[in-house]
Amino acid sequence: MISAQQIRSMSSDAAEKAKKEGTEPLVIRTAEYLQRFKEIDMTGCIPFLGDYVPEGFYIKDGWFVDSSELGNDGETSLTIDQFFKKLFTLELPFGLAVMEAGELQVYVGIYGVN
Numbered sequence: 412m413i414s415a416q417q418i419r420s421m422s423s424d425a426a427e428k429a430k431k432e433g434t435e436p437l438v439i440r441t442a443e444y445l446q447r448f449k450e451i452d453m454t455g456c457i458p459f460l461g462d463y464v465p466e467g468f469y470i471k472d473g474w475f476v477d478s479s480e481l482g483n484d485g486e487t488s489l490t491i492d493q494f495f496k497k498l499f500t501l502e503l504p505f506g507l508a509v510m511e512a513g514e515l516q517v518y519v520g521i522y523g524v525n
Contacts, residue, residue, distance in 0.1 A: 412514060413513050413514050418511055418512070418513055419511075421461075421511075421512060422461035422462060422510065422511050422512075423461060423462075424461070425459040425460060425461035425463075425509075426460060426461030426462050426463035427461075427463075429458065429459070429460040429461065429463045429465075430463050430465075433465075434458050434460060434463075434465070435458070435465045435467075435468065435506070435508075436458065436460065436465070436468055436506025436507055436508040436520070436522045437453075437456060437457050437458060437506060437507045437508065438504055438505070438506045438524060439498070439501075439503060439504060439505055439506070439507065440503060440504040441503065442499075442503065445498060445499065445503075449495045449498075452491070454476075454478075454491065454494075457507050457508060457509055457519065458508050458509065459508070459509040459512065460508040460509065460510065460520070461510060461511070462510060464522070467524065467525045468506055468522040468523065468524060468525065469522065469523045469525065470520050470521070470522055470523075471505070471521045471522060471523045472520075472521040473510060473518055473519060473520045473521060474488075474489055474494065474497065474518070474519050474521070475487060475488040475489065475516050475517070475518055475519075476488055476489045476491070476494045476516060476517050476518075476519050477489065477490055477491070477515065477516050478512070478515060478516055478517045479514075479515045479516075481515075482515075482516075487516075488515075488516040494519070501521065504524045505521055505522060505523065505524065506520075506521070506522030506523075506524055507519055507520070507521065507522070508520050508522065
């Protein structure tokens with residue numbers, strides 16, 4: 412099991428790397444892109460930024476999402492289906508990035524785009 416200290420360390424390392432490399436959240440600008448994102452399950456394309464917030468973005472929200480794909484409705488973290496349902500309720504454009512990652516779930520930041 413990953414400890415809280417390890418999760419924080421991984422997040423810090425990801426933030427440093429993202430800042431150094433200029434990585435930004437994955438931006439969803441259109442409903443068509445979001446639909447395609449869902450159809451081919453591009454969740455693996457969401458960058459890991461840790462607590463780094465690039466210029467031009469701001470954090471609006473964040474959700475725990477089951478990354479094992481074994482979760483069930485009613486659990487603390489969202490299933491992939493629940494995650495996509497919530498994404499379709501958001502005002503476009505928005506960005507997505509992993510802020511923290513554990514063994515079975517990730518904390519996905521929802522970013523506003525300036």
